Amino acid sequence: MFETLKNIIATVLEDDSLRETLTMESDLINDVELDSLQMITFILGVEDAFGWRSFTRTWTWLVCAQSVPSWHS
Structure with a gap:
């Protein structure tokens, strides 16, 4: 897996x-030093390699959930 x-990663960064x-x-x-x-x-490469389609949805939800409090400050 590693x-x-x-x-x-090597492919993404060429x-x-x-x-x-x-x-x-x-x-x-x-x-x-991966940028956004x-x-x-x-992440898309990980999904393709391992078939983890729900990985992006979970990751996106976690990122958004952590950002919500800062939107309302």
Whole structure:
């Protein structure tokens, strides 16, 4: 599974060297520096690779649910 995730990240960033340098401790935002569009592309790649269609719906709900309080402040 981790090899598949590394391949998806390397494809998204168009950097084959990431296949060798990514570790389980790598942070997608701070270490790999995925931007928001790349993160969405990564998530779609995970869905395609593993067939997790509900993953995006759950992830989107969590992001929106965390943002709601800030909308009403």
